[in-house]
Amino acid sequence: MFGCKHVATPIDLNHKLRCSSQRATVEAIKYQRLVGKLIYLSHTRLYLTFAVSVVNQFIHSPYEEHLETVYRILRYLKKTPDKCLLFKKDNHMRIEAFTNADWVGSVSDRRSTSRYCIFVGDNLVTWRSKMEAVVARSSVEAEFKEVTQGICELLWLKMLLKELRIPTETPIRLYIR
Structure with missing residues (x-):
């Protein structure tokens, strides 16, 4: 090509x-x-x-x-x-997450695709994009599932950084689209 x-x-x-x-x-x-x-x-x-x-x-x-x-x-x-992918050293340890779900995004089986990405400083450290196992009844349900997954990942990341004794700035920001 x-x-x-x-x-x-x-x-x-x-x-x-x-x-x-x-x-x-x-x-x-x-x-x-x-x-x-x-x-x-x-x-x-x-x-x-x-x-x-x-x-x-x-x-x-x-x-x-x-x-x-x-x-x-x-x-x-x-x-x-x-x-x-490029990681760079930052002067701050701000944690931010962005979540999104497309309700009934798949034409063939009507399932939603949910996704999130999490940044520590300006570096992307974790992300996920997954088609849901069941069909959501509403766009609110699809968004709620994705926000829940994003929050779980944020809590895990916060605990990991705490165990590694890496101080983080608060509050953690979660953006929902």
Whole structure:
């Protein structure tokens, strides 16, 4: 894909991938290898995590539409070869968390995807993006579940820093979108 054109985003956020498609299936082993490499790469390139988690949902029965989305991620990587995870020393130990949930985000099974990310200083230290096991009855329920997960992770991080005898500034900030 050296000669391909690059794209501005790794995935089209308005397009919803489906389990079944009008198009033909693709070779599963090739698709699995590509997605596996993208999963490995997303550990140091956090901005790819959401896009890779979307294509990973179709790892067992991929269609052309799914493979085209993987190729789009690769075209995006061509544009951003120098972006990666960077930790830097800060003068403050402020802890901030950002949470978000999309109610009924999956077109195929109507489940919500919840996500959060937590910063210590200006460094991202933990994150999660997960499709819920059950369908939420309302957007409030989906948001409540995600806020609960974010708070649990914040409490765990606070206890960990306390055990390591690392002083933190208070209060911990939680932003809900």
